[in-house]
Amino acid sequence: MVTKTGKSKSGVNIGIGILVLFFIFLTSYYNYLLFHSIAELFSILIAFSIFIIGWNSRKYMDNSYFLLLGIAYLFIGLIDLIHTLGYTGMGIFLGYATNLPAQLWIAARYLEAISLLVALLLINKKFGYKYLFLLYSIIFTLIIMAIFYWKIFPTCFIEGEGLTLFKIYSEYLINVILFINIILILRRRIKFEKLIYYYIIISIISTICAEMAFTLYISAYGFSNLVGHIFKIISFYFVYKAIVETGFKRPYNLIFRDLKLRETELVKYQTQLESLVEERTIKLKKSEEKYRKAYHRAEFYKDLFAHDINNILQSLLSGIQVCEVTLDNPSETRDSLNIMKTQVMRGSNLVSNIYNLSKLEESEMPLRKRAVCKVLKKSIISVKKIDRERSLNIQFDFDDDELFILGNDLLEIVFDNILNNAIKHNKNATIEIKIKISKQERTHVNYLKIEFLDNGKGVSDTRKEIIFNRGKREIKNIYGMGLGLSLLKKIIETYNGEIWVEDRVKGDYLKGSNFILLIPEVL
Amino acid sequence: MAGIAEDGEEAVIMFKAFLVKPKVILMDHRMPEKTGLEATEEILDLDKKVKIIFVSADVSIKEEALSIGAFSFWVKPFTIDALIHEINRAIESYPLNN
Numbered sequence: 139m140v141t142k143t144g145k146s147k148s149g150v151n152i153g154i155g156i157l158v159l160f161f162i163f164l165t166s167y168y169n170y171l172l173f174h175s176i177a178e179l180f181s182i183l184i185a186f187s188i189f190i191i192g193w194n195s196r197k198y199m200d201n202s203y204f205l206l207l208g209i210a211y212l213f214i215g216l217i218d219l220i221h222t223l224g225y226t227g228m229g230i231f232l233g234y235a236t237n238l239p240a241q242l243w244i245a246a247r248y249l250e251a252i253s254l255l256v257a258l259l260l261i262n263k264k265f266g267y268k269y270l271f272l273l274y275s276i277i278f279t280l281i282i283m284a285i286f287y288w289k290i291f292p293t294c295f296i297e298g299e300g301l302t303l304f305k306i307y308s309e310y311l312i313n314v315i316l317f318i319n320i321i322l323i324l325r326r327r328i329k330f331e332k333l334i335y336y337y338i339i340i341s342i343i344s345t346i347c348a349e350m351a352f353t354l355y356i357s358a359y360g361f362s363n364l365v366g367h368i369f370k371i372i373s374f375y376f377v378y379k380a381i382v383e384t385g386f387k388r389p390y391n392l393i394f395r396d397l398k399l400r401e402t403e404l405v406k407y408q409t410q411l412e413s414l415v416e417e418r419t420i421k422l423k424k425s426e427e428k429y430r431k432a433y434h435r436a437e438f439y440k441d442l443f444a445h446d447i448n449n450i451l452q453s454l455l456s457g458i459q460v461c462e463v464t465l466d467n468p469s470e471t472r473d474s475l476n477i478m479k480t481q482v483m484r485g486s487n488l489v490s491n492i493y494n495l496s497k498l499e500e501s502e503m504p505l506r507k508r509a510v511c512k513v514l515k516k517s518i519i520s521v522k523k524i525d526r527e528r529s530l531n532i533q534f535d536f537d538d539d540e541l542f543i544l545g546n547d548l549l550e551i552v553f554d555n556i557l558n559n560a561i562k563h564n565k566n567a568t569i570e571i572k573i574k575i576s577k578q579e580r581t582h583v584n585y586l587k588i589e590f591l592d593n594g595k596g597v598s599d600t601r602k603e604i605i606f607n608r609g610k611r612e613i614k615n616i617y618g619m620g621l622g623l624s625l626l627k628k629i630i631e632t633y634n635g636e637i638w639v640e641d642r643v644k645g646d647y648l649k650g651s652n653f654i655l656l657i658p659e660v661l
Numbered sequence: 662m663a664g665i666a667e668d669g670e671e672a673v674i675m676f677k678a679f680l681v682k683p684k685v686i687l688m689d690h691r692m693p694e695k696t697g698l699e700a701t702e703e704i705l706d707l708d709k710k711v712k713i714i715f716v717s718a719d720v721s722i723k724e725e726a727l728s729i730g731a732f733s734f735w736v737k738p739f740t741i742d743a744l745i746h747e748i749n750r751a752i753e754s755y756p757l758n759n
Contacts, residue, residue: 448718452737459741
């Protein structure tokens, strides 16, 4: 972006440039050699500056464009220096007339045009700087040898006749190469920062103009020669702006352009990513909201179900109990009433189990230290309270209230379930249940082993595993409702414990079961 | 039996009206006007000695009921015998010097 200050600064610079150019032009009237020397030295200094920048940027660039140009301009500058020193009238290279500077000029311009072209064609490549320097050293040496030693370089100027055809056609050929350069730059403009790109184009156009002027001169001091050098000054001025000034003032635009491009790409991708993230976040929030509503709906129906079903069951149970008391022939209906009562309690257990399972799966019950014997005694008391026709004998001699595990309120349900199951699946006149507690160590962890031995109908080997698995239809009539034991297993697993069943008498399951809990002890 | 209230609000009004306060109250939870928990809090504020046995189908309020001072919490369904047993237990635990 060019600001007002930037615009006025550019205007001042252009003004100064034109003024300087005018003064240089004026020197030609004083002394043409002075003008020529100033003009050439200006371009030589810029050429050497390009070398310094290109050479020092070689480590930071992904390609060798500026390195190649830098090395090329070093040797172009050297040839131009020899051209300046050997110019007609300088009196340094004796025995050489106008042909020498013309030959050196053409050599330098060929080297410049071809170097620009090669650098553009191979803009994405990277070459070793040593090889490039060696190559240009060889080319420079060959040119100098061809002109000064072997004297095989084509004649460019004949005294009294003027420019040779070789010189003139060479200028045209150089212009063609420069024109191709312009086309290539236009195609590869993305590689250049906008201002640099414009400066290079203007520089090449100025060089083309200079070359055209140099096809017309008759004398080394002639007007077209003067015009050609003016255009050369302009050309090198824009090369200075493109490479030297940018290299010092805005190196990132020159040397780190690739990095800057990648940074721009990165910013673009970052913006796209942010937009994608925002879009996905909105979608996620919407589905989170949907899930939350579905969850609350499920919670609501679960609570409603549990509450209302329990109320219904209460009414049924109360009605049954009233019938027991008020019916005329209670003995005839006793069996039916008992069945109805049993079914009501089974329904109640199912509701309770589902409710507890859902709470467990939601991890809503944090663990805390529980005194195992205390909880067991409570369960035993509660189970014994239920009136039964058969006698119940629960043997539990452990009286250590200092045995602890990490559990929760569901521990009561575990013990209640195991005891009730042992009673329910026992057809003996006397129901016997023996509870044992012992300690066991396993992989450096201390466990409490709680065993419930009963004299019930037992669990066959084929069913020992599957009774703890939820959803198995075949186990519904054996223990629990298909849900009770799976709930117990889930509860014990949240305590990092295990539950399994063995035979009370090993090898004879019909003698009763031994339900075993193994839960890590805490002190 | 001292009386039956239709809802929590009526339970509190009746309790205030009684000259001889009941020793044991059977409290449901989900009732119109005032819930069992709200009524329990108000009644216990009036008389800390009364034994409130929560009888509810809503097991989720058990912890809260016990924490605000309920004597016990019974989840429906339960047998009449169990209820009678619990009422006797509550009466036995009622302070003698009333």
